[in-house]
Amino acid sequence: MKLYDCAVAPNPRRARMFIAEKGLDIPKVEVDILGGENLKESFLAINPRGLLPVLELDDGTRFDEAMAICRYLEELYPEPPLLGTTPVERAQIECLQRKMEFDGMIATSEVFRNQPDNESFCYRSLPGAGDTPAIPGLIDRGKKSLDRFFYWLEKFLDGNEFITGDRFTMVDITAVCAVDFAKWVDITIPDKNTNSLRWYEEVSARPSAKA
Amino acid sequence: MKLYDCAVAPNPRRARMFIAEKGLDIPKVEVDILGGENLKESFLAINPRGLLPVLELDDGTRFDEAMAICRYLEELYPEPPLLGTTPVERAQIECLQRKMEFDGMIATSEVFRNQPDNESFCYRSLPGAGDTPAIPGLIDRGKKSLDRFFYWLEKFLDGNEFITGDRFTMVDITAVCAVDFAKWVDITIPDKNTNSLRWYEEVSARPSAKA
Known part of the structure; x- marks a missing residue:
């Protein structure tokens, strides 16, 4: 797994905080939104919408919505629960x-x-x-x-x-x-x-x- | 359970379609958005944001987001799966x-x-x-x-x-x-x-x- 991330951006931070609360160590690939790197061809090949964060699984499957990333990780690593228990x-x-x-x-x-x-x-x-x-x-x-x-x-x-x-x-x-x-x-x-x-x-x- | 609903509105329709696909029969309370009924005190007491749909459980618990309503119903009634199986x-x-x-x-x-x-x-x-x-x-x-x-x-x-x-x-x-x-x-x-x-x-x- 790896997380396409941008250190200063608020939305990727949601995924990073979630990952940290779970105690997970997921490698990050920094994408420079302020410099427009997310709108260049190399990143649009990863996410055509140019949005971050993106979680990429080892088989290449990608999730490009923060909440979908968090929900996926919650299912794999239920503790501590961050999305509810009932x-x-x-x-x-x-x-x-x-x-x-x-x-x-x-x-x-x-x-x-x-x-x-x-x-x-x-x-x-x-x-x-x-x-x-x-x-x-x-x-x-x-x-x-x-x-x-x-x-x-x-x-x-x-x-x-x-x-x-x-x-x-x-x-x-x-x-x-x-x-x-x-x-x-x-x-x-x-x-x-x-x-x-x-x-x-x-x-x-x-x-x-x-x- | 009951669903606060508005027959012409597109967002409540998402919940209605979901409920129908599940084969559930949940009583509906019609709220007239075009006439502004959702912004009157009686409905704001139910949802202060004035939004529809709202699902109300028998104990009075309310969910005021279409996706939360659908996810809740998917958990209670998994068949047919409409939100994925893995x-x-x-x-x-x-x-x-x-x-x-x-x-x-x-x-x-x-x-x-x-x-x-x-x-x-x-x-x-x-x-x-x-x-x-x-x-x-x-x-x-x-x-x-x-x-x-x-x-x-x-x-x-x-x-x-x-x-x-x-x-x-x-x-x-x-x-x-x-x-x-x-x-x-x-x-x-x-x-x-x-x-x-x-x-x-x-x-x-x-x-x-x-x-």
Whole structure:
């Protein structure tokens, strides 16, 4: 197995944190997104969409979605469970993971990519291959989604150590990656969100957060 | 169990098709999205995001994401398998499902919701609760994603009865719901895409397509 990765990018970080939490050692191949390496022919041969992360199995099978990679690894290495231990828990985690992904990760991506002065990304309004000019209206829409993200993060953490309760899960991984990504556009956890600030400090101190 | 549903909406249709393919009979509660019922207090008490579908269990537990609903039902009722039968298959299906969802369903939603003359949705650039004015630039971006959706759909179906091979799966459900949704914005499978046209006719003839 190997992971096509990009050290600075928020989405591959989700897979790296997951792998680290599982205690797995999967070789990584660094792809330089900021330099556009993911859009060159050599990488498009691996993933025609130009997206990272990609997990490649020894037989050449590839998975090009972070959640699919994580779910595959969870099946092979169930301990510690990061996607739930019962059908109900797994469904709840999927619902919350999606909220953190859409209102956190994707919203930040819209704010970041659509800034008219963001030269590296000015024709990459969507992640991956394909020219799509910046759409400045998405900056405001993304910020509204981030307001909602922070609101719900604070609510979920009220009385809970982690977002889904007393166990660290994939939901925390997606959320902390979103919080750190939002810093790229100068958006941070509001000072009054004390549950979120406590959680952020705790989750950021886990060894996997540096993976 | 009951399903909060909306007969005309494309996303709840994914859950309905899945339920029908499983041969399950789950009572439905109709919520009128076009009339804005999903944004009224009575429904926001059920799902604060105002989104459908929602599956409610007998103990009141709710899942508010179509894929989480489907995954939960797949665990309870494994036959016929719609999400894969091995870890590799499940990961492959998740990757393809996401492609169909992002480039098909979500792209169409962006085209549909952001038309400046779409009065019902002119302040609902994103699905669910929250005012976000239409962003006309998303119409072009969505159409480009739909070009990619149709391109890949045709490629995947080359030599395959269904998108992932010889078995009907969730990927086909999301894709056919996206194709029918795209008709709302007058975008249809290109005439030259003969694999896709053959597949569309076949999938549309399944009883679940009318669920």
